[in-house]
Amino acid sequence: MGIEISRLRRRFGTFLALDDVSLSIGDGEFVAVLGPSGSGKSSLLRILAGLDQPDAGSVLRDGRDLLALDARRRGVGLVFQHYALFPHMTVAQNVAFGLRVRPWRVRPKAQAIKATVEDLLRRVELEGFVDRYPSQLSGGQRQRVALARALAIEPRLLLLDEPFGALDAQVRVNLRGWLREFHRSLGITTLFVTHDQDEALEMADRVVVMNRGRIEQIGAPEQVYRQPATPFVSRFIARGQRLPGEVRGQHLHLFGHAWRIENFAAADAHEVAVHVRPEDIVPAPVPGDGLTAQLLNLRHVAGSVRASLRVESWDEPLEAEWSERDWARCASAADDRLHVHLQAVTVFAMDRDGRVRLRSIVYPPYANSSIAVGPWRRIEA
Amino acid sequence: MTAMARSVLPGFRLSTGYTLLVLGSCVLLPLAALLWTACELGPEGWWAQIGTRRVLASLRLSFGAALLAATIDAVLGLLVAWVLVRYRFALRRQFDALVDLPFALPTAVAGISLTALYAPNGWLGSRLLPLGIEVAYTRVGVLLAMVFVGLPFVVRTLQPVLESMESDLEEAAYTLGATSFQRFFRVLLPLLLPTLLTGYALALARAIGEYGSVIFIAGNRLFRTEIAPYLIVQKIDSQYDYRGAAALGAVMLASSLLLLVAMAWLQRWTRRWAVVR
Amino acid sequence: MAAVAAVVSIGQPARTTHVARVVLVLGALVVLGWLMVLPLLAIFAEALQHGLAFYLHAIREPDTLGAVRLTLTVAAIAVPLNMVFGLAAAWSMAYFEFRGKAWLGALIDLPFSISPVVCGMMLILVYGKNGWLGSWLEAHGLQVIFALPGLVLATVLVTLPYVARELIPLMQAQGSDQEEAALTLGASGWQIFFRVTLPRVRWALLQGVLLCNARAMGEFGAVYVVSGHLRGITNTLPLQVDQLSQENFSAAFAVASLLALLTVFTLAIKRLVKWRHGGEWNAND
Numbered sequence: 049m050g051i052e053i054s055r056l057r058r059r060f061g062t063f064l065a066l067d068d069v070s071l072s073i074g075d076g077e078f079v080a081v082l083g084p085s086g087s088g089k090s091s092l093l094r095i096l097a098g099l100d101q102p103d104a105g106s107v108l109r110d111g112r113d114l115l116a117l118d119a120r121r122r123g124v125g126l127v128f129q130h131y132a133l134f135p136h137m138t139v140a141q142n143v144a145f146g147l148r149v150r151p152w153r154v155r156p157k158a159q160a161i162k163a164t165v166e167d168l169l170r171r172v173e174l175e176g177f178v179d180r181y182p183s184q185l186s187g188g189q190r191q192r193v194a195l196a197r198a199l200a201i202e203p204r205l206l207l208l209d210e211p212f213g214a215l216d217a218q219v220r221v222n223l224r225g226w227l228r229e230f231h232r233s234l235g236i237t238t239l240f241v242t243h244d245q246d247e248a249l250e251m252a253d254r255v256v257v258m259n260r261g262r263i264e265q266i267g268a269p270e271q272v273y274r275q276p277a278t279p280f281v282s283r284f285i286a287r288g289q290r291l292p293g294e295v296r297g298q299h300l301h302l303f304g305h306a307w308r309i310e311n312f313a314a315a316d317a318h319e320v321a322v323h324v325r326p327e328d329i330v331p332a333p334v335p336g337d338g339l340t341a342q343l344l345n346l347r348h349v350a351g352s353v354r355a356s357l358r359v360e361s362w363d364e365p366l367e368a369e370w371s372e373r374d375w376a377r378c379a380s381a382a383d384d385r386l387h388v389h390l391q392a393v394t395v396f397a398m399d400r401d402g403r404v405r406l407r408s409i410v411y412p413p414y415a416n417s418s419i420a421v422g423p424w425r426r427i428e429a
Numbered sequence: 430m431t432a433m434a435r436s437v438l439p440g441f442r443l444s445t446g447y448t449l450l451v452l453g454s455c456v457l458l459p460l461a462a463l464l465w466t467a468c469e470l471g472p473e474g475w476w477a478q479i480g481t482r483r484v485l486a487s488l489r490l491s492f493g494a495a496l497l498a499a500t501i502d503a504v505l506g507l508l509v510a511w512v513l514v515r516y517r518f519a520l521r522r523q524f525d526a527l528v529d530l531p532f533a534l535p536t537a538v539a540g541i542s543l544t545a546l547y548a549p550n551g552w553l554g555s556r557l558l559p560l561g562i563e564v565a566y567t568r569v570g571v572l573l574a575m576v577f578v579g580l581p582f583v584v585r586t587l588q589p590v591l592e593s594m595e596s597d598l599e600e601a602a603y604t605l606g607a608t609s610f611q612r613f614f615r616v617l618l619p620l621l622l623p624t625l626l627t628g629y630a631l632a633l634a635r636a637i638g639e640y641g642s643v644i645f646i647a648g649n650r651l652f653r654t655e656i657a658p659y660l661i662v663q664k665i666d667s668q669y670d671y672r673g674a675a676a677l678g679a680v681m682l683a684s685s686l687l688l689l690v691a692m693a694w695l696q697r698w699t700r701r702w703a704v705v706r
Numbered sequence: 707m708a709a710v711a712a713v714v715s716i717g718q719p720a721r722t723t724h725v726a727r728v729v730l731v732l733g734a735l736v737v738l739g740w741l742m743v744l745p746l747l748a749i750f751a752e753a754l755q756h757g758l759a760f761y762l763h764a765i766r767e768p769d770t771l772g773a774v775r776l777t778l779t780v781a782a783i784a785v786p787l788n789m790v791f792g793l794a795a796a797w798s799m800a801y802f803e804f805r806g807k808a809w810l811g812a813l814i815d816l817p818f819s820i821s822p823v824v825c826g827m828m829l830i831l832v833y834g835k836n837g838w839l840g841s842w843l844e845a846h847g848l849q850v851i852f853a854l855p856g857l858v859l860a861t862v863l864v865t866l867p868y869v870a871r872e873l874i875p876l877m878q879a880q881g882s883d884q885e886e887a888a889l890t891l892g893a894s895g896w897q898i899f900f901r902v903t904l905p906r907v908r909w910a911l912l913q914g915v916l917l918c919n920a921r922a923m924g925e926f927g928a929v930y931v932v933s934g935h936l937r938g939i940t941n942t943l944p945l946q947v948d949q950l951s952q953e954n955f956s957a958a959f960a961v962a963s964l965l966a967l968l969t970v971f972t973l974a975i976k977r978l979v980k981w982r983h984g985g986e987w988n989a990n991d
Contacts (some may be wrong), residue, residue, distance in 0.1 A: 099600050119603050126604045132597035136619045136702045146605035149615070181702040201605055436801050438885055439895035444798040445810075451791045452813050455863045459828030460816075462838055466831055505737050512734035516727060524735065526977040527742040532917060533969045533976075534746075535924025537944040538962040541951050542745040545752050545959070552748065577741055609726070631818070638821025640927035641944065645951065658823040658927065665827060665931055675831060678824040685819050 050074040050237065051096075051114070051205065056105035058091050058261075065091040066102065067261035076235045078228075080252035082242055084284070088261040089241045093207050096239065097126045109204070125198030125236075129210040131190045133182040139193050140165050140178040146201035168196040171230075188219045199234075208240035212247060224251055245285050249273060257281050278404045279321045279396050286325045288394065292362050293322030300395060300410075303339055303360045307410075317397035317406070324393050329357065329368035331375070332387035343384040348372075359388065467679035470672055478676035483652060484660060488677075491657040492684065494568065495636035498575035502632040503625055505576070506583025513584070514591040528585065531578045536641025543574055544645040566648030571656060574642040579632030586628035590621065623700045630692035637685050657681055749966045752959035764960035769938045773946040774964070779854070780942060781922045784861040788918050789911070792869025797903070799870075800877035801885065811874075817866045825863050826931025829856065852934040857942065860928040865921045872914030873907055880906060909983040913976055920972040924965055 051073040058066040065088045073079055081089040094100040096107065098119025107114040114122065133142050143165045147156055156164070169175055172192035182190055191211065198206060211227065212220040228251050231238055242248050248255050249269040257264045257272060257280075265277040273286055282288030293302035295317055300307045302322060332338040344356040344365055353375040356365045368388070397406040470478065478484070513525050531539065547554040547564040554565055564570045598620070602612045640658040647654040657677060664674040754761055764770070795814055799807065817825065833850040834840050843850055850856045884906065888898045904911075926944040933940040937949060943965055950958035 097600075097604050099603070120606045120608065122604070124604060126601070128597050128601060130595075130597060132595070132601040134598060134601075134616055134620075145602070145607070145615075149602070149605065149607040149611045183703055197601075197605070436803070436882065437889060438801050438882060438898070440797055440899070441802050441804075444794040445802070445804070447794040448791065448798050448810070448814075451787075451794075451866075452810075455859065455866060456813060456816060458838075459825070459832050459863070462831035463824070463828045505741075508730065509734045509737055512731050516731050518731055522977065522981070524738050526973050527738055527746075529917075529973055529976065530742045530746060530969065533920040533924075533972045535920075535926060535944045535947075535962075535965045535969070537926040537947045538749060538924065538965050538969075539745060541947065541955075541958055541962060542748045542752075545955070546744060546748045552751075553744070577745070580737075580741060634819035638819070638824065638927075640821065640823045640930070658821050661821075661823050661827060662927075662931060665830070671827070671831065671834075671836070674827050678821075678827050681821060682824060685821075689819055 050077070050110075052108040054106050056092070056095065056102045056107070058088075058095065058100070058102045064261045066095075069105070069261070069263055071256060071263065071266065073237060073239065076237055078231050078238050078251065078253045079256060080240055080242060080248035080254070081256045081258060082245065082248040082285075083258035084243055086260075087258040089258050090209065092258075093126075093209055093239070093241050096205065097124050097207055098122045123201065123204050125201060125203030125206045127191075127194045127198050127206070127208045127211060129213050131182075131194040131214075133190055133193055133197070135182050138179050138181055139169070139174065139185070142182070142193055143168055143196045143200050145197065164200060168200055172196045187215050188223060191215065191223065199236075203236065206236045206238040208238065210242055211240055212242075212244070227251065249285070257285065259284070275409065276323075276394065277407065279323060282323045282394055282396075287367070288323035288325055289366055290364075291322040291324055291393065293320065293393075293395065295320045295395075295397070302393070303362070318400045319398045319402075321396045321398065322393060323396070324366070324390055326354070326367045326369040328391040328393070329359075329366060330370065330389050330391055332389050338387045338389040341386055341388045343386060357388065463675055463678055463682070466672060466675035470676055474672075475676050478673045479680055483655070484657075484677060486652045487655045487657045487660045488680065490568065490571065490654070491637055491681070494571045494575055494656075495633055498572055498579055498636045499629050499633035501572075501576050502579040502583045503629045506580055506587060506628060506632075507621070507625065509580070510584045510587035510591055514588055528581050531581050531642075536578070536639065537645075539577060539642040540574065540645035543570070543577065543642065547573070547646060565646050566650065566654065568654055570646035570648070571643055571654055574646050575636035575639060578639050578642050579636050582631035582635060583625070583628035586631065587621065587624055590624045594620070619699075623696050626692055626696045626699060630689055630696075633692070634685055634689060637681065746966065746970075749959060749963050752956065753963035755959075756956050760956065761960050764957040765964060767957075769941065770946055770961055772938050773941045773943045773961070776854075776857070776940070777923050777942045780857050780861050781919055783858045784865065784922050785915060785919050787862055788865055788869050789915055791866065792873055792914060793911070795870040796873035796877050796907075797899070799874050801882045814870050815867055817863055822864050822925065822927030823931055826860050826928035829859055829863065829928075829932055833859065851932050852936070852940060854940075856932040857929055857940065860932045861922045861925050864925050864928045865918045868918035868921060869911065869914035872910050872917075876907055876910045877903075909979050912979055916972050916976055920969060923968060
């Protein structure tokens with residue numbers, strides 16, 4: 049049950065906003081759609097809300113065709129990025145709008161509307177603001193009015209478009225936790241769109257990563273972070289950085305080492321990408337062990353240390369992120385030379401169309417200076 | 430006027446001084462002369478000029494027709510502005526350019542053109558006559574000419590506001606279940622109302638004062654289709670009665686300004702929600 | 707009307723049904739066609755009613771040619787005056803804060819809400835024979851009313867706000883950042899004006915000047931009052947149209963068509979400028 053989105057396609061002129069997008073959302077789930085601007089996430093949201101129609105594909109809710117329903121009758125609550133509060137109505141009038149525009153047969157009595165509005169405003173912690181106009185509210189308050197307004201129509205699906213996009217950094221962080229709790233107490237199926245990785249990973253049950261109109265990966269926050277399915281997800285979510293590795297025959301070559309790869313079919317690998325995350329480049333516990341690195345610069349940021357390194361003789365500097373403790377351990381190496389270990393390296397093998405066919409995560413053990421290559425996993429594109 | 434210029438840019442005295450000089454000699458001085466001449470009459474002399482049946486009839490026609498014309502302009506102007514902004518169709522740009530016609534067409538030319546169209550032997554007049562509709566040389570003609578001159582004010586004030594209006598609000602209303610009528614009357618119209626009132630006030634002011642476009646089609650029949658500006662011209666032209674003209678002019682000016690102030694107040698009231706914290 | 711078949715709504719689908727859209731567009735086109743297109747067509751139709759020869763004869767009449775000359779003269783003086791006024795007023799209103807600024811703005815707009823006829827009459831009360839300054843002017847051999855200076859003055863007064871109204875919102879919206887930048891780079895006031903401000907507002911200025919010119923050449927009510935409409939002496943083109951209309955309707959339309967051509971020309975240029983350079987000013991029409 050829940051919502052079944054299959055094979056959605058939407059084209060604007062030559063721009064393919066949605067390219068064969070399929071996704072199923074369970075009842076009561078809290079799903080984040082994450083992607084850079086232009087990735088198609090807003091198009092998906094607008095189609096679900098009924099503000100746009102796909103060129104192809106279907107959306108079913110509990111087995112019924114949702115696309116056949118007019119936006120007015122869909123029962124989908126949409127919170128706009130810039131809230132879209134009606135400036136000429138008070139907070140109470142804004143929240144009551146969706147109830148007051150119902151046909152008179154199904155319109156609640158004035159008293160019932162008033163009670164609903166009061167209840168909603170209490171829930172979003174804005175009891176004292178009924179008679180204010182939106183221009184008299186702060187950004188965070190407007191956001192919550194927009195949420196209350198969308199909830200007033202008792203939607204079966206709640207859509208949030210960049211819910212924190214227009215807020216200050218401080219307010220944004222506070223509201224995240226609040227919204228997470230709020231969702232838990234309501235249990236409404238919720239889909240929210242964001243371009244902020246932290247936001248998506250921190251709040252959602254599941255994250256849908258989109259790029260150029262396609263879904264790159266769907267998974268739990270931990271999963272998309274630890275096991276990115278594509279180089280894009282690795283870069284976008286985990287700040288994965290490309291390494292000069294290549295696969296020749298049955299071996300992966302990286303910084304002068306060659307490691308055998310199991311189950312590797314050359315036909316699957318038109319192109320290979322090797323990625324490493326900043327926190328997986330760590331100072332070697334034993335001096336002289338691992339790869340040589342030159343320290344280009346170092347910044348102390350809120351409890352962690354960020355460093356730019358030139359590893360071995362590779363031209364492109366790599367970013368590393370360590371805890372202060374890790375850094376203290378190798379700070380004894382007085383000059384700007386040190387040794388580092390790559391703790392985990394992700395290898396993607398792409399076919400001719402650029403689709404990832406194989407992915408392997410490598411955990412190199414350095415103590416006896418031999419690297420074991422993990423099992424290849426086949427990625428379902 | 431104290432120079433409290435906080436800007437670092439030069440030229441405050443020169444630009445403001447020149448502006449005031451021109452305004453003083455072209456606007457303020459003549460305005461003072463008008464009010465002075467009207468005041469010299471005293472209340473009784475003033476009423477002797479204004480209180481005649483002919484003058485009262487002309488004032489009633491001028492203001493009545495102008496109010497009605499501005500109202501018609503508000504409705505038609507909203508329709509035209511809406512269509513020009515929201516829809517794409519062939520010749521849209523050309524039609525858009527045509528809206529400015531009453532701004533740029535000399536009023537006398539518009540006047541004789543409307544008269545030629547609606548005269549009993551005119552292209553439209555001859556077709557309307559069998560239906561019992563007389564336009565030329567009636568109050569309907571006065572109204573028509575006023576609608577003509579006022580329309581671009583409403584359209585041109587509304588257009589930029591409609592263009593800059595985010596579609597968010599309509600979409601929000603849509604997802605909340607509002608029908609297209611509810612979206613228009615509950616969301617769009619209240620938001621457009623202040624702008625619509627601005628356009629209305631401009632069209633009204635223009636219609637009240639309009640001379641050239643109206644007098645030809647009005648026919649200037651005693652007590653029936655004489656507008657107030659026509660009477661002013663009559664007093665100056667044929668009677669050399671500058672005092673009478675000034676009295677009538679002052680009444681027209683004061684009433685239009687009063688109407689404009691009332692409109693400004695009404696407009697502020699319709700924007701009461703736009704208070705800044 | 708084929709135009710309507712291809713009506714496309716911009717923005718979202720299902721906002722209005724196709725039928726409603728077509729009805730709305732048709733309604734607007736009927737309004738514009740009825741109020742704008744018909745009168746414009748009627749002018750040329752009436753003017754050419756008796757053939758081209760009659761038309762050419764009517765506009766070559768000496769009094770008409772005299773009216774053309776006078777109209778051009780009046781516009782040639784009044785329009786530059788208003789251009790300078792508009793620039794000065796906009797510079798003052800856009801770049802400075804001072805007490806009474808709101809009143810100054812209202813005063814600039816005032817001629818919009820005064821009847822042209824009243825404008826003309828006010829000028830007579832000041833500059834006429836029995837007016838405040840009339841006798842002094844007469845003693846110095848300067849006749850204003852019923853002469854060229856009066857025509858110019860009336861035209862200036864009626865068209866006063868046109869250029870200023872075009873420039874003020876634009877310059878206020880653009881702000882003075884660039885002018886201040888020029889100042890810190892060492893430019894003088896006039897250099898800032900000619901090299902920074904003027905190029906920024908040139909298209910809006912052109913637009914304002916075009917409308918001002920159209921209005922100046924076509925002004926009727928105010929000019930009617932101050933001119934005394936002496937044929938061949940103080941008759942501008944619109945006054946000539948008025949006088950001819952009482953004698954010979956077709957000749958009146960022949961002269962009117964000259965003014966209508968000026969209007970069409972003005973609107974076409976205005977449209978072209980807006981189309982080419984529309985992005986440069988969003989603050990106003």
